[in-house]
Amino acid sequence: MVKKLRRNWQLSRVGRGDGSALKEYRGWQLFTRSLFFLELAAPAGGNHVFAVDVRYLADAKTRKQHEDGAGKSPAALYRDGVQVHRSNLPATFPVPGGVIEVATSAFGLKRLRFVAEDGSEHALRPHRRSQEGLRARFEQRFPRTSAVIGTVAVVVLGTALAVALLKGVEAVTRIPPVAEHVGAFTSPVRLPGWGTVALAVAGVLAAVERALRLRYHWLLDSVAS
Template identity: 70%
Template sequence: MKNLKRRWQLSKVRPGDGSALPDYRLWQLFSRSLLFLDLPTPTGETHVYAVDVRHLADAKSKKDHENAVGKSPAALYRDGVQIHRSNLPTSFPVPGGVIEVATSAFGLKRVHYVAEDGTERALRPHDRSQEGLRARFGRRNPRISAVVGAVTLLVLLTALVISLMHGVEALTRVPAIAEHVGRFVSPVDLPTWGNVALTVAGVLSAVERATRLRFNRLIDTVAS
């Protein structure tokens, strides 16, 4: 299944247009992610690969990619020159492996180099991007960063538990189900403002985790 997914993602990759990598601007903080990977060659040279993710870009058709129409959701650059374009999620082929790229509604899910032997590592974010700023904060304030990470996880887990209880309560309101298992009443009944606050906190927590390339389908999606 994993190999089929990899082949499907590779089949979406189109040749790049040879354009230069645009500079990262401060106003692109919430609409663009830029990450780098240094890969050595057998001859001793090192090529710098850059993955440019445009979060607001629409998926492009094959023809649009081939004609370099608009900004691609994801593009791969080598030494500052665009060599591939693709919709998301995708896997860009690079020497010795692939770069897997995926996003969610909250930001990045995954931008990792996966070598042929199965080892993987996350790419290095641009210093001024969301991911880069979060990484710098973590390096400068490791303890505070750990606390923030723990709090965001706790918020999402709390939201998940409450959501599941409300879901079970709604399900057991169905007469046919209640007849067999009884009626479940959630012990947590938040007021409207409480639900709104928890929703906002959940979304912010998911965004914070996305800046660290942390994503769990159940926790980050369902809880938020």
């Protein structure tokens, strides 16, 4: 029920596209833009190629302009190269046979998928020169290495989460009323200054790596934020 209400709210925020043409993906947009494609059958026959264009800097700088009906939108939907919808993020775009859901985190995409009317989910194809496209091609060429990198990312984020939880418990039990009832807890993990910085940097890199593969867990990936 909550999911349905959220989807309906996001659909209500979708604005009409300005009819502009989809711009070519440039190499210098590697860290500021994501572009994905999906081919769907048209109700009247034939196929349409849909493209989802996500502009990360637009989300931060031009949200107000978009809400006023002007400016570049954080996310836009193109059909056969022509903009038909645009929206702030998170967004849900209507397409034939379902919707396309888009959401971002502090490190990139956390969700971009086609959800069919029967509830099934399908991935979109990233532009081959985008961050996600390059990561997907690396996985295709070096599947074992890719799997190892993915596992290391999970271990790093899990370690960062464990350290954060231990520090949190220690801080809470130092509050006098809590300490009187449950006693004080001292974290068994004591990292030096350089270790704390190294873990933080590794956590950010791990979160970015998972974002490139559209892997997101509300607890695991939020620890790097």
